[in-house]
Amino acid sequence: MxxxxxxxxxxxxxxxxxxxxxxxxxxxxxxxxxxxxxxxxxxxxxxxxxxxxxxxxxxxxxxxxxxxxxxxxxxxxxxxxxxxxxxxxxxxxxxxxxxxxxxxxxxxxxxxxxxxxxxxxxxxxxxxxxxxxxxxxxxxxxxxxxxxxxxxxxxxxxxxxxxxxxxxxxxxxxxxxxxxxxxxxxxxxxxxxxxxxxxxxxxxxxxxxxxxxLGKVKGNKMVDMQLSNRKLVDRGIIMIIGEIPVSYEEAAELLNIHGSVRKAVDSYNSKY
CATH class of the missing domain: 3.40.50.10490 (Glucose-6-phosphate isomerase like protein; domain 1)
Structure with missing residues:
Protein backbone atom coordinates (compact mmCIF):
# COMPACT_ATOMS: atom_id res chain seq x y z
CA MET A 1 0.00 0.00 0.00
CA LEU A 214 -8.53 -1.29 36.82
CA GLY A 215 -11.24 -0.25 39.29
CA LYS A 216 -10.18 3.37 39.77
CA VAL A 217 -13.73 4.68 39.20
CA LYS A 218 -16.85 3.70 41.16
CA GLY A 219 -20.19 4.25 39.47
CA ASN A 220 -19.17 7.31 37.51
CA LYS A 221 -17.14 8.99 40.24
CA MET A 222 -13.39 9.61 40.67
CA VAL A 223 -13.33 8.05 44.12
CA ASP A 224 -9.53 7.81 44.24
CA MET A 225 -8.77 11.35 43.04
CA GLN A 226 -6.14 13.39 44.84
CA LEU A 227 -7.66 16.10 47.04
CA SER A 228 -5.24 18.81 45.93
CA ASN A 229 -7.47 21.89 46.19
CA ARG A 230 -10.67 23.17 47.81
CA LYS A 231 -12.79 22.44 44.73
CA LEU A 232 -11.76 18.78 44.75
CA VAL A 233 -12.24 18.47 48.51
CA ASP A 234 -15.77 19.82 48.15
CA ARG A 235 -16.40 17.43 45.26
CA GLY A 236 -15.20 14.57 47.44
CA ILE A 237 -17.52 15.57 50.28
CA ILE A 238 -20.49 15.64 47.91
CA MET A 239 -19.51 12.18 46.61
CA ILE A 240 -19.46 10.81 50.16
CA ILE A 241 -22.88 12.28 50.94
CA GLY A 242 -24.19 10.58 47.81
CA GLU A 243 -22.92 7.22 49.00
CA ILE A 244 -23.64 7.16 52.72
CA PRO A 245 -26.20 8.86 55.03
CA VAL A 246 -24.06 11.56 56.64
CA SER A 247 -24.16 15.35 56.85
CA TYR A 248 -21.78 17.65 55.00
CA GLU A 249 -19.78 18.19 58.18
CA GLU A 250 -19.58 14.46 58.92
CA ALA A 251 -18.51 13.74 55.35
CA ALA A 252 -15.83 16.41 55.59
CA GLU A 253 -14.49 14.86 58.77
CA LEU A 254 -14.42 11.39 57.24
CA LEU A 255 -12.59 12.70 54.20
CA ASN A 256 -10.07 14.50 56.37
CA ILE A 257 -9.38 11.37 58.38
CA HIS A 258 -9.13 8.88 55.52
CA GLY A 259 -7.79 11.05 52.69
CA SER A 260 -9.91 9.65 49.88
CA VAL A 261 -13.56 9.19 49.00
CA ARG A 262 -13.18 5.44 48.62
CA LYS A 263 -11.50 4.95 51.99
CA ALA A 264 -13.99 7.23 53.74
CA VAL A 265 -16.99 5.33 52.37
CA ASP A 266 -15.44 1.91 52.96
CA SER A 267 -14.60 2.84 56.54
CA TYR A 268 -18.15 3.98 57.26
CA ASN A 269 -19.67 0.89 55.63
CA SER A 270 -17.42 -1.43 57.59
CA LYS A 271 -18.79 0.03 60.83
CA TYR A 272 -22.42 0.13 59.84
Missing part, protein backbone atom coordinates in the same frame (compact mmCIF):
# COMPACT_ATOMS: atom_id res chain seq x y z
CA UNK A 2 1.32 3.43 -0.95
CA UNK A 3 1.90 5.69 2.03
CA UNK A 4 0.47 9.19 1.65
CA UNK A 5 0.76 11.88 4.31
CA UNK A 6 -2.74 13.32 4.32
CA UNK A 7 -1.65 15.53 7.21
CA UNK A 8 0.68 17.32 4.78
CA UNK A 9 -1.77 17.71 1.90
CA UNK A 10 -2.94 21.20 0.96
CA UNK A 11 -5.86 22.69 2.87
CA UNK A 12 -9.16 22.75 1.02
CA UNK A 13 -9.46 26.40 2.07
CA UNK A 14 -7.70 29.14 0.11
CA UNK A 15 -6.69 32.72 0.90
CA UNK A 16 -7.03 32.36 4.65
CA UNK A 17 -5.56 35.81 5.19
CA UNK A 18 -8.57 37.31 3.41
CA UNK A 19 -11.15 35.63 5.63
CA UNK A 20 -13.01 37.48 8.36
CA UNK A 21 -12.64 36.31 11.95
CA UNK A 22 -16.15 34.84 11.71
CA UNK A 23 -15.25 32.87 8.60
CA UNK A 24 -11.97 31.65 10.11
CA UNK A 25 -13.63 30.40 13.28
CA UNK A 26 -16.54 28.83 11.41
CA UNK A 27 -14.30 26.97 8.99
CA UNK A 28 -11.94 25.75 11.72
CA UNK A 29 -14.97 24.52 13.64
CA UNK A 30 -16.29 22.72 10.56
CA UNK A 31 -13.01 20.86 10.24
CA UNK A 32 -12.89 20.06 13.96
CA UNK A 33 -16.32 18.43 13.75
CA UNK A 34 -14.88 15.71 11.53
CA UNK A 35 -12.41 14.47 14.16
CA UNK A 36 -14.77 12.32 16.31
CA UNK A 37 -16.03 10.55 13.20
CA UNK A 38 -12.46 9.69 12.22
CA UNK A 39 -11.86 8.32 15.72
CA UNK A 40 -15.03 6.23 15.53
CA UNK A 41 -13.53 4.28 12.63
CA UNK A 42 -10.51 3.46 14.81
CA UNK A 43 -12.44 2.20 17.86
CA UNK A 44 -11.57 -1.48 17.24
CA UNK A 45 -7.87 -0.55 17.14
CA UNK A 46 -8.18 1.47 20.34
CA UNK A 47 -9.97 -1.41 22.05
CA UNK A 48 -7.23 -3.87 21.14
CA UNK A 49 -4.55 -1.61 22.61
CA UNK A 50 -6.48 -0.84 25.81
CA UNK A 51 -7.02 -4.57 26.37
CA UNK A 52 -3.26 -5.09 26.19
CA UNK A 53 -2.55 -2.22 28.59
CA UNK A 54 -5.04 -3.46 31.19
CA UNK A 55 -3.61 -6.98 31.06
CA UNK A 56 -0.05 -5.73 31.48
CA UNK A 57 -0.93 -3.33 34.31
CA UNK A 58 -2.59 -6.17 36.19
CA UNK A 59 0.82 -7.85 36.08
CA UNK A 60 2.44 -4.75 37.56
CA UNK A 61 3.32 -3.07 34.28
CA UNK A 62 3.31 0.59 33.34
CA UNK A 63 2.25 2.68 30.36
CA UNK A 64 4.71 4.90 28.53
CA UNK A 65 4.00 7.53 25.88
CA UNK A 66 6.83 8.68 23.61
CA UNK A 67 6.57 11.51 21.12
CA UNK A 68 8.11 14.70 19.78
CA UNK A 69 6.74 18.23 19.58
CA UNK A 70 2.97 18.52 19.92
CA UNK A 71 2.57 14.74 20.07
CA UNK A 72 5.09 14.46 22.88
CA UNK A 73 3.46 17.28 24.82
CA UNK A 74 0.05 15.63 24.54
CA UNK A 75 1.48 12.41 25.95
CA UNK A 76 3.06 14.27 28.85
CA UNK A 77 -0.24 16.03 29.59
CA UNK A 78 -2.26 12.81 29.62
CA UNK A 79 0.28 11.02 31.81
CA UNK A 80 0.50 13.92 34.27
CA UNK A 81 -3.27 13.97 34.73
CA UNK A 82 -3.59 10.32 35.75
CA UNK A 83 -2.32 10.65 39.36
CA UNK A 84 -4.64 13.51 40.39
CA UNK A 85 -7.63 12.07 38.53
CA UNK A 86 -7.33 8.41 39.52
CA UNK A 87 -5.03 8.46 42.55
CA UNK A 88 -2.41 6.26 40.88
CA UNK A 89 1.38 6.54 41.44
CA UNK A 90 3.09 9.23 39.36
CA UNK A 91 5.20 6.60 37.58
CA UNK A 92 2.35 4.32 36.47
CA UNK A 93 1.74 6.36 33.31
CA UNK A 94 4.82 8.17 32.02
CA UNK A 95 5.08 10.71 29.22
CA UNK A 96 8.47 11.10 27.51
CA UNK A 97 9.13 13.88 24.99
CA UNK A 98 12.06 14.06 22.57
CA UNK A 99 14.53 16.60 23.90
CA UNK A 100 13.51 16.10 27.52
CA UNK A 101 11.27 18.21 29.72
CA UNK A 102 12.74 21.43 28.31
CA UNK A 103 11.00 20.57 25.03
CA UNK A 104 7.60 20.83 26.69
CA UNK A 105 7.85 24.63 26.49
CA UNK A 106 10.36 25.19 23.71
CA UNK A 107 11.30 23.11 20.67
CA UNK A 108 14.66 21.32 20.93
CA UNK A 109 16.46 21.35 17.59
CA UNK A 110 16.77 17.97 15.84
CA UNK A 111 15.51 16.04 18.89
CA UNK A 112 12.86 14.19 16.88
CA UNK A 113 15.40 13.03 14.29
CA UNK A 114 17.43 10.91 16.73
CA UNK A 115 16.30 7.31 16.16
CA UNK A 116 18.16 5.84 19.14
CA UNK A 117 17.43 8.36 21.91
CA UNK A 118 13.93 7.13 22.80
CA UNK A 119 15.21 3.73 23.84
CA UNK A 120 17.89 5.38 25.99
CA UNK A 121 15.18 7.53 27.56
CA UNK A 122 13.04 4.46 28.25
CA UNK A 123 15.86 2.46 29.80
CA UNK A 124 16.23 5.16 32.45
CA UNK A 125 12.90 3.84 33.75
CA UNK A 126 14.06 0.21 33.73
CA UNK A 127 11.56 -0.62 30.99
CA UNK A 128 10.58 -4.31 30.96
CA UNK A 129 8.25 -6.87 29.38
CA UNK A 130 5.35 -5.98 31.67
CA UNK A 131 5.24 -2.44 30.29
CA UNK A 132 3.47 -0.99 27.23
CA UNK A 133 4.92 1.79 25.07
CA UNK A 134 2.75 3.94 22.82
CA UNK A 135 4.45 6.02 20.15
CA UNK A 136 2.60 9.21 19.22
CA UNK A 137 3.30 10.96 15.91
CA UNK A 138 0.74 12.66 13.68
CA UNK A 139 2.92 12.12 10.62
CA UNK A 140 3.75 8.55 11.50
CA UNK A 141 7.33 9.14 10.36
CA UNK A 142 9.14 10.60 13.40
CA UNK A 143 12.52 8.78 13.78
CA UNK A 144 12.61 9.25 17.56
CA UNK A 145 9.28 7.47 17.96
CA UNK A 146 9.79 4.76 15.34
CA UNK A 147 13.25 3.94 16.68
CA UNK A 148 11.87 3.68 20.19
CA UNK A 149 9.16 1.22 19.18
CA UNK A 150 11.60 -0.84 17.11
CA UNK A 151 13.81 -1.26 20.17
CA UNK A 152 10.78 -2.17 22.29
CA UNK A 153 9.75 -4.82 19.77
CA UNK A 154 13.25 -6.30 19.91
CA UNK A 155 12.93 -6.50 23.70
CA UNK A 156 9.46 -8.14 23.74
CA UNK A 157 7.70 -5.03 25.01
CA UNK A 158 4.13 -4.43 23.78
CA UNK A 159 3.99 -1.45 21.43
CA UNK A 160 1.13 0.74 20.27
CA UNK A 161 0.94 3.90 18.21
CA UNK A 162 -1.28 6.85 17.43
CA UNK A 163 -0.87 8.32 13.96
CA UNK A 164 -3.06 10.38 11.65
CA UNK A 165 -1.80 8.86 8.40
CA UNK A 166 -2.90 5.41 7.29
CA UNK A 167 -0.17 2.88 6.55
CA UNK A 168 2.60 5.00 8.05
CA UNK A 169 6.03 3.59 9.00
CA UNK A 170 5.03 4.08 12.64
CA UNK A 171 1.83 2.06 12.18
CA UNK A 172 3.83 -0.65 10.44
CA UNK A 173 6.23 -0.77 13.39
CA UNK A 174 3.71 -0.85 16.26
CA UNK A 175 2.14 -4.17 17.22
CA UNK A 176 -1.12 -2.37 18.06
CA UNK A 177 -1.39 0.69 15.81
CA UNK A 178 -4.18 3.27 15.91
CA UNK A 179 -4.76 5.25 12.70
CA UNK A 180 -7.04 8.27 12.95
CA UNK A 181 -7.10 9.79 9.47
CA UNK A 182 -8.37 13.34 9.88
CA UNK A 183 -7.30 14.60 6.45
CA UNK A 184 -5.63 17.89 5.50
CA UNK A 185 -5.43 20.61 8.13
CA UNK A 186 -7.14 24.01 7.90
CA UNK A 187 -3.67 25.56 7.78
CA UNK A 188 -1.69 23.23 5.54
CA UNK A 189 0.58 20.95 7.56
CA UNK A 190 -0.38 22.38 10.97
CA UNK A 191 -0.92 19.02 12.64
CA UNK A 192 -1.37 20.62 16.06
CA UNK A 193 -4.94 21.29 14.87
CA UNK A 194 -7.15 18.33 13.83
CA UNK A 195 -4.40 15.76 14.27
CA UNK A 196 -3.55 17.12 17.71
CA UNK A 197 -7.21 17.10 18.70
CA UNK A 198 -7.55 13.52 17.52
CA UNK A 199 -4.50 12.44 19.50
CA UNK A 200 -5.77 14.16 22.64
CA UNK A 201 -9.17 12.48 22.36
CA UNK A 202 -7.63 9.05 21.80
CA UNK A 203 -5.28 9.52 24.76
CA UNK A 204 -8.27 10.47 26.93
CA UNK A 205 -10.00 7.27 25.84
CA UNK A 206 -6.99 5.06 26.45
CA UNK A 207 -6.13 6.30 29.94
CA UNK A 208 -9.72 6.67 31.13
CA UNK A 209 -10.90 3.27 29.87
CA UNK A 210 -7.79 1.64 31.33
CA UNK A 211 -8.26 3.19 34.77
CA UNK A 212 -11.95 2.26 34.86
CA UNK A 213 -11.04 -1.33 33.97
Missing amino acids: TFTKTTEQSSKYEHLEKMSVTALLSNINQEDKTVPFAIEKALPQIESLVTQIVAKMKLGGRLFYIGAGTSGRLGVVDASECPPTFGVPFDLVVGIIAGGDAAIRRAVENAEDNATQAWRDLTEYNINENDVVIGIAASGTTPYVIGGLQACNENNIVTGSISCNAGSPLSETAKFPIDVVVGPEFVTGSSRMKAGTAQKLVLNMISTATMIQ
Whole structure:
Protein backbone atom coordinates (compact mmCIF):
# COMPACT_ATOMS: atom_id res chain seq x y z
CA MET A 1 0.00 0.00 0.00
CA THR A 2 1.32 3.43 -0.95
CA PHE A 3 1.90 5.69 2.03
CA THR A 4 0.47 9.19 1.65
CA LYS A 5 0.76 11.88 4.31
CA THR A 6 -2.74 13.32 4.32
CA THR A 7 -1.65 15.53 7.21
CA GLU A 8 0.68 17.32 4.78
CA GLN A 9 -1.77 17.71 1.90
CA SER A 10 -2.94 21.20 0.96
CA SER A 11 -5.86 22.69 2.87
CA LYS A 12 -9.16 22.75 1.02
CA TYR A 13 -9.46 26.40 2.07
CA GLU A 14 -7.70 29.14 0.11
CA HIS A 15 -6.69 32.72 0.90
CA LEU A 16 -7.03 32.36 4.65
CA GLU A 17 -5.56 35.81 5.19
CA LYS A 18 -8.57 37.31 3.41
CA MET A 19 -11.15 35.63 5.63
CA SER A 20 -13.01 37.48 8.36
CA VAL A 21 -12.64 36.31 11.95
CA THR A 22 -16.15 34.84 11.71
CA ALA A 23 -15.25 32.87 8.60
CA LEU A 24 -11.97 31.65 10.11
CA LEU A 25 -13.63 30.40 13.28
CA SER A 26 -16.54 28.83 11.41
CA ASN A 27 -14.30 26.97 8.99
CA ILE A 28 -11.94 25.75 11.72
CA ASN A 29 -14.97 24.52 13.64
CA GLN A 30 -16.29 22.72 10.56
CA GLU A 31 -13.01 20.86 10.24
CA ASP A 32 -12.89 20.06 13.96
CA LYS A 33 -16.32 18.43 13.75
CA THR A 34 -14.88 15.71 11.53
CA VAL A 35 -12.41 14.47 14.16
CA PRO A 36 -14.77 12.32 16.31
CA PHE A 37 -16.03 10.55 13.20
CA ALA A 38 -12.46 9.69 12.22
CA ILE A 39 -11.86 8.32 15.72
CA GLU A 40 -15.03 6.23 15.53
CA LYS A 41 -13.53 4.28 12.63
CA ALA A 42 -10.51 3.46 14.81
CA LEU A 43 -12.44 2.20 17.86
CA PRO A 44 -11.57 -1.48 17.24
CA GLN A 45 -7.87 -0.55 17.14
CA ILE A 46 -8.18 1.47 20.34
CA GLU A 47 -9.97 -1.41 22.05
CA SER A 48 -7.23 -3.87 21.14
CA LEU A 49 -4.55 -1.61 22.61
CA VAL A 50 -6.48 -0.84 25.81
CA THR A 51 -7.02 -4.57 26.37
CA GLN A 52 -3.26 -5.09 26.19
CA ILE A 53 -2.55 -2.22 28.59
CA VAL A 54 -5.04 -3.46 31.19
CA ALA A 55 -3.61 -6.98 31.06
CA LYS A 56 -0.05 -5.73 31.48
CA MET A 57 -0.93 -3.33 34.31
CA LYS A 58 -2.59 -6.17 36.19
CA LEU A 59 0.82 -7.85 36.08
CA GLY A 60 2.44 -4.75 37.56
CA GLY A 61 3.32 -3.07 34.28
CA ARG A 62 3.31 0.59 33.34
CA LEU A 63 2.25 2.68 30.36
CA PHE A 64 4.71 4.90 28.53
CA TYR A 65 4.00 7.53 25.88
CA ILE A 66 6.83 8.68 23.61
CA GLY A 67 6.57 11.51 21.12
CA ALA A 68 8.11 14.70 19.78
CA GLY A 69 6.74 18.23 19.58
CA THR A 70 2.97 18.52 19.92
CA SER A 71 2.57 14.74 20.07
CA GLY A 72 5.09 14.46 22.88
CA ARG A 73 3.46 17.28 24.82
CA LEU A 74 0.05 15.63 24.54
CA GLY A 75 1.48 12.41 25.95
CA VAL A 76 3.06 14.27 28.85
CA VAL A 77 -0.24 16.03 29.59
CA ASP A 78 -2.26 12.81 29.62
CA ALA A 79 0.28 11.02 31.81
CA SER A 80 0.50 13.92 34.27
CA GLU A 81 -3.27 13.97 34.73
CA CYS A 82 -3.59 10.32 35.75
CA PRO A 83 -2.32 10.65 39.36
CA PRO A 84 -4.64 13.51 40.39
CA THR A 85 -7.63 12.07 38.53
CA PHE A 86 -7.33 8.41 39.52
CA GLY A 87 -5.03 8.46 42.55
CA VAL A 88 -2.41 6.26 40.88
CA PRO A 89 1.38 6.54 41.44
CA PHE A 90 3.09 9.23 39.36
CA ASP A 91 5.20 6.60 37.58
CA LEU A 92 2.35 4.32 36.47
CA VAL A 93 1.74 6.36 33.31
CA VAL A 94 4.82 8.17 32.02
CA GLY A 95 5.08 10.71 29.22
CA ILE A 96 8.47 11.10 27.51
CA ILE A 97 9.13 13.88 24.99
CA ALA A 98 12.06 14.06 22.57
CA GLY A 99 14.53 16.60 23.90
CA GLY A 100 13.51 16.10 27.52
CA ASP A 101 11.27 18.21 29.72
CA ALA A 102 12.74 21.43 28.31
CA ALA A 103 11.00 20.57 25.03
CA ILE A 104 7.60 20.83 26.69
CA ARG A 105 7.85 24.63 26.49
CA ARG A 106 10.36 25.19 23.71
CA ALA A 107 11.30 23.11 20.67
CA VAL A 108 14.66 21.32 20.93
CA GLU A 109 16.46 21.35 17.59
CA ASN A 110 16.77 17.97 15.84
CA ALA A 111 15.51 16.04 18.89
CA GLU A 112 12.86 14.19 16.88
CA ASP A 113 15.40 13.03 14.29
CA ASN A 114 17.43 10.91 16.73
CA ALA A 115 16.30 7.31 16.16
CA THR A 116 18.16 5.84 19.14
CA GLN A 117 17.43 8.36 21.91
CA ALA A 118 13.93 7.13 22.80
CA TRP A 119 15.21 3.73 23.84
CA ARG A 120 17.89 5.38 25.99
CA ASP A 121 15.18 7.53 27.56
CA LEU A 122 13.04 4.46 28.25
CA THR A 123 15.86 2.46 29.80
CA GLU A 124 16.23 5.16 32.45
CA TYR A 125 12.90 3.84 33.75
CA ASN A 126 14.06 0.21 33.73
CA ILE A 127 11.56 -0.62 30.99
CA ASN A 128 10.58 -4.31 30.96
CA GLU A 129 8.25 -6.87 29.38
CA ASN A 130 5.35 -5.98 31.67
CA ASP A 131 5.24 -2.44 30.29
CA VAL A 132 3.47 -0.99 27.23
CA VAL A 133 4.92 1.79 25.07
CA ILE A 134 2.75 3.94 22.82
CA GLY A 135 4.45 6.02 20.15
CA ILE A 136 2.60 9.21 19.22
CA ALA A 137 3.30 10.96 15.91
CA ALA A 138 0.74 12.66 13.68
CA SER A 139 2.92 12.12 10.62
CA GLY A 140 3.75 8.55 11.50
CA THR A 141 7.33 9.14 10.36
CA THR A 142 9.14 10.60 13.40
CA PRO A 143 12.52 8.78 13.78
CA TYR A 144 12.61 9.25 17.56
CA VAL A 145 9.28 7.47 17.96
CA ILE A 146 9.79 4.76 15.34
CA GLY A 147 13.25 3.94 16.68
CA GLY A 148 11.87 3.68 20.19
CA LEU A 149 9.16 1.22 19.18
CA GLN A 150 11.60 -0.84 17.11
CA ALA A 151 13.81 -1.26 20.17
CA CYS A 152 10.78 -2.17 22.29
CA ASN A 153 9.75 -4.82 19.77
CA GLU A 154 13.25 -6.30 19.91
CA ASN A 155 12.93 -6.50 23.70
CA ASN A 156 9.46 -8.14 23.74
CA ILE A 157 7.70 -5.03 25.01
CA VAL A 158 4.13 -4.43 23.78
CA THR A 159 3.99 -1.45 21.43
CA GLY A 160 1.13 0.74 20.27
CA SER A 161 0.94 3.90 18.21
CA ILE A 162 -1.28 6.85 17.43
CA SER A 163 -0.87 8.32 13.96
CA CYS A 164 -3.06 10.38 11.65
CA ASN A 165 -1.80 8.86 8.40
CA ALA A 166 -2.90 5.41 7.29
CA GLY A 167 -0.17 2.88 6.55
CA SER A 168 2.60 5.00 8.05
CA PRO A 169 6.03 3.59 9.00
CA LEU A 170 5.03 4.08 12.64
CA SER A 171 1.83 2.06 12.18
CA GLU A 172 3.83 -0.65 10.44
CA THR A 173 6.23 -0.77 13.39
CA ALA A 174 3.71 -0.85 16.26
CA LYS A 175 2.14 -4.17 17.22
CA PHE A 176 -1.12 -2.37 18.06
CA PRO A 177 -1.39 0.69 15.81
CA ILE A 178 -4.18 3.27 15.91
CA ASP A 179 -4.76 5.25 12.70
CA VAL A 180 -7.04 8.27 12.95
CA VAL A 181 -7.10 9.79 9.47
CA VAL A 182 -8.37 13.34 9.88
CA GLY A 183 -7.30 14.60 6.45
CA PRO A 184 -5.63 17.89 5.50
CA GLU A 185 -5.43 20.61 8.13
CA PHE A 186 -7.14 24.01 7.90
CA VAL A 187 -3.67 25.56 7.78
CA THR A 188 -1.69 23.23 5.54
CA GLY A 189 0.58 20.95 7.56
CA SER A 190 -0.38 22.38 10.97
CA SER A 191 -0.92 19.02 12.64
CA ARG A 192 -1.37 20.62 16.06
CA MET A 193 -4.94 21.29 14.87
CA LYS A 194 -7.15 18.33 13.83
CA ALA A 195 -4.40 15.76 14.27
CA GLY A 196 -3.55 17.12 17.71
CA THR A 197 -7.21 17.10 18.70
CA ALA A 198 -7.55 13.52 17.52
CA GLN A 199 -4.50 12.44 19.50
CA LYS A 200 -5.77 14.16 22.64
CA LEU A 201 -9.17 12.48 22.36
CA VAL A 202 -7.63 9.05 21.80
CA LEU A 203 -5.28 9.52 24.76
CA ASN A 204 -8.27 10.47 26.93
CA MET A 205 -10.00 7.27 25.84
CA ILE A 206 -6.99 5.06 26.45
CA SER A 207 -6.13 6.30 29.94
CA THR A 208 -9.72 6.67 31.13
CA ALA A 209 -10.90 3.27 29.87
CA THR A 210 -7.79 1.64 31.33
CA MET A 211 -8.26 3.19 34.77
CA ILE A 212 -11.95 2.26 34.86
CA GLN A 213 -11.04 -1.33 33.97
CA LEU A 214 -8.53 -1.29 36.82
CA GLY A 215 -11.24 -0.25 39.29
CA LYS A 216 -10.18 3.37 39.77
CA VAL A 217 -13.73 4.68 39.20
CA LYS A 218 -16.85 3.70 41.16
CA GLY A 219 -20.19 4.25 39.47
CA ASN A 220 -19.17 7.31 37.51
CA LYS A 221 -17.14 8.99 40.24
CA MET A 222 -13.39 9.61 40.67
CA VAL A 223 -13.33 8.05 44.12
CA ASP A 224 -9.53 7.81 44.24
CA MET A 225 -8.77 11.35 43.04
CA GLN A 226 -6.14 13.39 44.84
CA LEU A 227 -7.66 16.10 47.04
CA SER A 228 -5.24 18.81 45.93
CA ASN A 229 -7.47 21.89 46.19
CA ARG A 230 -10.67 23.17 47.81
CA LYS A 231 -12.79 22.44 44.73
CA LEU A 232 -11.76 18.78 44.75
CA VAL A 233 -12.24 18.47 48.51
CA ASP A 234 -15.77 19.82 48.15
CA ARG A 235 -16.40 17.43 45.26
CA GLY A 236 -15.20 14.57 47.44
CA ILE A 237 -17.52 15.57 50.28
CA ILE A 238 -20.49 15.64 47.91
CA MET A 239 -19.51 12.18 46.61
CA ILE A 240 -19.46 10.81 50.16
CA ILE A 241 -22.88 12.28 50.94
CA GLY A 242 -24.19 10.58 47.81
CA GLU A 243 -22.92 7.22 49.00
CA ILE A 244 -23.64 7.16 52.72
CA PRO A 245 -26.20 8.86 55.03
CA VAL A 246 -24.06 11.56 56.64
CA SER A 247 -24.16 15.35 56.85
CA TYR A 248 -21.78 17.65 55.00
CA GLU A 249 -19.78 18.19 58.18
CA GLU A 250 -19.58 14.46 58.92
CA ALA A 251 -18.51 13.74 55.35
CA ALA A 252 -15.83 16.41 55.59
CA GLU A 253 -14.49 14.86 58.77
CA LEU A 254 -14.42 11.39 57.24
CA LEU A 255 -12.59 12.70 54.20
CA ASN A 256 -10.07 14.50 56.37
CA ILE A 257 -9.38 11.37 58.38
CA HIS A 258 -9.13 8.88 55.52
CA GLY A 259 -7.79 11.05 52.69
CA SER A 260 -9.91 9.65 49.88
CA VAL A 261 -13.56 9.19 49.00
CA ARG A 262 -13.18 5.44 48.62
CA LYS A 263 -11.50 4.95 51.99
CA ALA A 264 -13.99 7.23 53.74
CA VAL A 265 -16.99 5.33 52.37
CA ASP A 266 -15.44 1.91 52.96
CA SER A 267 -14.60 2.84 56.54
CA TYR A 268 -18.15 3.98 57.26
CA ASN A 269 -19.67 0.89 55.63
CA SER A 270 -17.42 -1.43 57.59
CA LYS A 271 -18.79 0.03 60.83
CA TYR A 272 -22.42 0.13 59.84
